[in-house]
Amino acid sequence: MDCLPLRSLAGELGHPTDVTMDMDKDKRFFFQKYGLNAVDVQRYLAAALSAGGDYADLYFEYMTATSLGLDESMVKSASQGISAGCGVRVIAGERTGYAYTDDLAPERILHAARTAALIAQGPSKVPVVDLKEHAAHNLYPAAPVDSAVTEKVELILRADRAARAYDPRITEVRASYVEELRRILIIGSDGTFAEDVQPLSRMSVFVIARSGETSARGTSGGGGRHGMEAFLTEKTPEHFAREAARQAIIQLDARECPAGEMEVVLGPGWPGILLHEAIGHGLEADFNRKKTSAFSGLLGRRVASDKCTVVDNGTLPSRRGSLNVDDEGNATNNTVLIEKGILKGYLSDRLSAKLMGLPNTGNGRRESYEHIPMPRMTNTYMLAGEDSPEDIIRSVKHGVYAVNFGGGQVDITNGKFVFSASEAYLIEDGKVTAPLKNATLIGNGPDVLTRVSMVGNDLKLDEGVGTCGKDGQSVPVGVGIPTLKIDRLTVGGTGSAR
């Protein structure tokens, strides 16, 4: 077996572009910090494939995180941490063996490799080949400008002041700033070699407004794959604080939401969580390979009205759901899921693409080195249509206008989804009227987009707060939609039916 030629590795790394050259100091991080070398890497992979198997990979991760929390106008928590480890995966047919270690000593990684190897049976037949670095995107700064912690603290103090200044009825404010820098290195037995440095930061503001006996909540936040500098110029603490305060103050006057089936208009941006829950999860290839999704077997069939085109796009610069490479080392893509209502594709990872004979869309993601990768969304959104938002509202006689959502959940198998509107209004005779509380929308994934009768020209992506959970793994994602009209959807609430 050939040893990994470091020379050619270095050659592969040196893409002749300035941007890549800038990243050189961050490249080979694991080789320097942990004394990892090419010979060791080959040994680990060989151990992983020692009992047979089609493929093995090593996933090195080194993550640093800082989080700051404000409550009662005080900076009450400040936390910093480091986690590092290596996960070893062996694939044998449809079987996956996995083991990880948080100790990067060679013996521990070898032990993990031998443990993961237990999944395979039969003689080793896969040669470990020379490593090649694939083309990758350059969507975010590899090393965001690091600022002093005091400057980050100032962000949450500013959010507190702005929320309280918005209205005297804002009585509670909590704000947080969280940032992480994740370095990953993926080495596969087919020669896959990918490194990435992934910044991620987020601000969140939560407020409570009170007026007499009535109280209401408001939440806002955002961020992306950048450092804290983005909060100084683009999305300022004041922006998020005012947005949270605005929602809470409006909710003070909210009335009970009527219950029953009715027309529903979704506002642009974050309500795209409907797409994520109702459609996106059902199109993840693992569920379809196992035929456990309500969308199984529907490729090429109509699953939405012809006004709907939905994509999953991991290549948007600096977005929360974006990645230069997925957690299997493949470049992310802009994948068309639904085109003019017809189901065009699934989101796949290495295993599901191979087993289903589909292209690998670069959607293999994992929460950390402790987890097995699986098909996950990145930034999922519907492309803009031609209707003006005003016309859409005007067309509704009696319905609900849902502008912000708390969260949602889906049952992949029967297609049912639920999500809760944190800001919603009644639409009466084409006009947005009273704010509503407790509006819950419930429906069926394969049905809901067939009832989309109008699509706005105002596509908006969310501000960067989404975290998606699947099988106990959380990953950051983006969502988005233009204003949408759904002709019929069940609305749950406490108000009497009309």
Next chain:
Amino acid sequence: MSTETETTTAAASQLDLKEIAADVVRRAMQRGATAAECVIRDGTEFSTVVRLGEVETLKESDSKALGIRVFVGQRAANTWTSDLSPQSLQQMIDSALELAKVTTEDPFASIPEAAQLGSIDGDLDLYYDDVNSLSTAARIDYARRAERAALDFDPRISNSEGGSFDVATGRKVLANSHGFLGEFQRSYCSVSAVPIARDEQGKMQRDYWYSVSRTMGKLESAESVGQTAAKRTLQRLGARKVKTARVPIIFDPQVARSLLGHIFEAANGESIYRNASFLTGKLGEQIAGENVTVIDDGTIPGGFGSSPFDMEGVPTRRTVVVENGVLKSYLLNTYAAKKLGLATTGNASRGLAGNPGIGSGNFFLKPGAKTPRQIIADVKDGLYVTEFLGFGVNLVTGDFSRGAGGLWIVNGELTYPVEEITVAGNLKEMLRNISVIGNDLEFRGSVACPTIRIDGMTVAGE
């Protein structure tokens, strides 16, 4: 210390964890902390999924991590790491002390008083070595048998997300600068099955069942778990929507437990001092019917929420939260207790990062006398809820609206399945409207609730 040689085994390094924790506290104090606390988590994990008879995943690992909390006067900060080497720990201590400079002086921030610290006596039956007794092959077989029992149960069970078998063991070590040094070890094993059934129209439904225990000796058989999973899945076939209505609702223990979880969050001292719970200021008041008694008990032997001390080093205890409908106590850690002028109830929880939170011990609603069957038999027209979907709960106002699924009750009998509905109400009123409580309390986690009937809620459908 634990990593002087590369060949240190996991077992050998475990022996040193208490020493490491005490040493970290000592060094933090030497470097200028006025109080310090160190927590170490150490655990092993095994999981396997068998799908359609074949092993799909096999995962095995061990890991550990350490968190430090330091105080400099009334300022606190926290650092954590998965690298327990001496250099790394020194860096973590220094970073924590540096970070404490940016936090605000908070007169209520502290570790518990020395007199409050301690550990309850006796063996809590939290660790059984027998979870490690099965070979990998036998563990895979356990998962395989659970799935097979589900697949063989009925021809309509046509597919599966698999059977699984999991084992975990973990150790927690806590040390602080008031001299507390404690540790406990817990074990856990579980088996589950997730079958998929298909009706004549090709419409699929999925459900699951599981058993979890601290010892293999009390784990339910793979066969019974698989069969229950199959029954639960089959009873969903042919689900339909219903008209919007206000009817009595019966919640099965799985969903009732989720409702009770909202009550825990509302009684959580953090929500109380922030004035972010509908139970704020209600101590001593009648907040529920006289039939309602809610208890948190961290001392139940073998309990999933049991431990000898909480994550600030305070002994756990039994706290009556609601007695005959009267709110008797909040659940508190040291910080929330000080904010409210009360004493901690020994409910401090702790991740590696951030300040201690508040967690439950074994949190449960005291069972009543009726069987679930009797409770259903008393309902002419109503809903039996077996599943929640989504999260629509506002603890500030008590407003509640969640997606649900279950079975419709007609003349005291469970009839057809229903889905795509929501159930809505307000937790304040729901607590008063718990009209019947079942006798079927069973712990499948740290929060448990018997079957309950609540009147006056809205079921939203067509």
